[in-house]
Amino acid sequence: MKLWRWILLLAVIAALAAFGWHWVAEDPGYVLVKIRGYTAEMTAIAAVIMVVVIVAIVILLWQLVRWPFGAMSRRHRRTSRQRMSAGLIALMEGRHGDAERDLQRASRLDSLRGPALLVSAEAASRRGEHGRALETLDEASQSAPQAARVLRARFLRREGRPADALALLAPEADSGSLTPGGWRELALSAVATGDMRRARQALEPLQKSGAIGPRAYASLESLVLTGSILAAPDAVALNSLWSQLPKPQRRIPAVVDAYARRAASLGMMLPAMDEVESALRREWSSQLVATYGNLTDDDNEGRLRRVEGWLDVHPNDANLLLTLGRMCVRAKLWGKAHKYLDRALALEPGGAIWEALGDTYAGEGDNAQAQRCYRNALAMARGEPAQFAPHELRGKLDTRPVAIEERSEHGVPRLRE
Template identity: 55%
Template sequence: MRVWRWILLLAVVVTVAAFGWHWVAEDPGQVLIRIRGWRVQATLVTVVVLLLLFWGALTLAWRLLRWPFGAVTRRQRAVSRKRLHDGLLALAEGRHGEAERDLGRAARHAPQRAPALLAAARAAHARGDSKRAMEALDEATQSAPQAARVVRARILREDGRAEDALTLLAPEADAGRLPPGGWLELAEAALLRGDIDRARSALEPLRKSGALDAGAYAALQLRVLSAALQRAPSVDALHALWADLPRVQRRQPELIAVYATHVSRFGRPLPAMDEIESALRRQWSPALVAAYGQLQGQDVEGRLRRAEGWLDAHPGDATLLTALGRMCVRIQLWGKARQYLSQALALEPSAEAWEILGETYAGQGNPLLAQQCYRNALHMTRGEATEALPGTNAVRQVALTVDPELRNAHGVPQLPDDKTSV
């Protein structure tokens, strides 16, 4: 397609030139120059061509005269680009000392000054020299104030000075002049300081900027909203905040779990139970099941009966078995709790299940087994191997060799994947 465009353009140029030449040939015009006895007479076309040639020769001569003087500048520019290139590579590879040196030299050339100083600040901070990082940012502020502010806020936040980062970004945020990176740092610093309103105010500018992809933005939004729910000062404020959320967000299992857990702590377990049970009817979620087992309130027997009814559809869910064990411990059904927790540990060992099993043995008056369960819970949090309880090896081996019945999210039995053996 581009070839045809060039051919068409060439045809137009040729046509215009032909008609132009025909128009000029009829009356080429006449130019007379007379000065100090000299007399020059020529056609207008000839004069125009001579003027163009003279202008081209003058331009060429000027460039030839400037070339020796610009050689030094061109070399400085090439060396500066090479140092910026090497400095950025060294920064990416973790050679922070070399990166800081190369980037500092690259900053001597004006066009590379701002990016080189910003990268040098990151290198100095990664090397542990916060003072030098701040000095580089002070210099970068003269060329790129917004970028320097964002990098400074990130360094302050990473150094545990979230309040200083928030103070730095707040004026520009109130004026609506922060770049996307500034809004992100504002949200992160506000979360660390517990300023949830400020963190929520940064979400909409971030969404409009498109600086984060859908997954990253959803994760940040989930963290901010979860923190907002957790820090609600009263049950009325919690209900108001929950009601103000869009319906899509009120259907997220993670947010439902946070809301239900927090509202039950205010002594209102019924709304929490309703939210979780409604959500589980729509879609099965281990996070909601775990939250269901942790709800506060007195109606533990009723919740236990409902959760035991879910076993028919999800017999091999370790999270459900752990939640059942937790509820049994609360109402001191030690034998049933031990049964559920042993099955959960056989299917998917977890520190939580070991800890609750320790509470079970402690409630039964067996401190030795309780202490061993607590040790196993600590080992799992550290990523270390656990020790089998006395007399439970055979039971655990049998449980591991029996595959649980597979069902989908609606409780319908499924066949396992077809595996052809030779």
């Protein structure tokens, strides 16, 4: 409050006090108290002051009488809070047994009972004591029923029982009273059980709640939509699902990739290519480029020229080079296939590139080199190092990235430092 407001308030109080004093001074009142032969006479103001003093003395005496019992209660609260703190720290440090013991003791305080039992159940679950964790949740459900239900669903999902978790959360989901954590568990459990319709239904309330960050929500959304698309039983169901998705969801690269792969497997090659090409025009994605390379149609040469145009803008993308190599193998352009695949190996060695290179040598009739490439591809698929280096096949390779010209918003090339 500003200084002038304080001054105004004090002036008002002083004026009221002055007028009140004059009003009382004119007639202070008279109080007579007679009890068992004793008589007390005083003014009304003195009587009020005496009553206030007596009440204050009574309250003080009551506090003094309660102090020993209050000290015990305060000690109990302080000890419980300390055990709660120690239990949380032990849980984060991985000392789950100590955490469970401290949290069980902290739960003796009524105000901490619900949170302490919930965290204690989490500690028991991390120890592998699933039965004990569920028993603790039964106790916690009396203080925090919704949180206990969500945590129980999480435990069931972790134990490989997503159907039970889904059945536990379904009634609240149908009534719309599920908490954000419950919607997340519902979505994950639905994905695990293959109930993709219910998993998609959980996305909207979870997004509106804002309970999880954009990155976490995007990851969950991609998981749900990708699973839904890959689970489409036929072309009609896939087209229906794809048309129902909002435009922002149809532009997620992982979702476009899933649609392209599923559409191709159902024989809808042209729609798959169209979606991938549209997505690449909006935003470059190495994942989509790799998928595009696996799609086949009768116009392989036209697609090859289109993809070679992308190479001018993304010369150091190993997936793009792998895609070009595969398309050249299908077109039996062995020299160009070697050029692209050798370059891809130099930039980012991988099992898929070695496999495509093996197909190139096999197409040329060099079975010995093809077998060496396939062995490398198999080794890398197992997580083992490649048995042969690229230069052992075709000599030393140029591993330097191609410099990309940078231009300003006016189209003027920028000088490199």
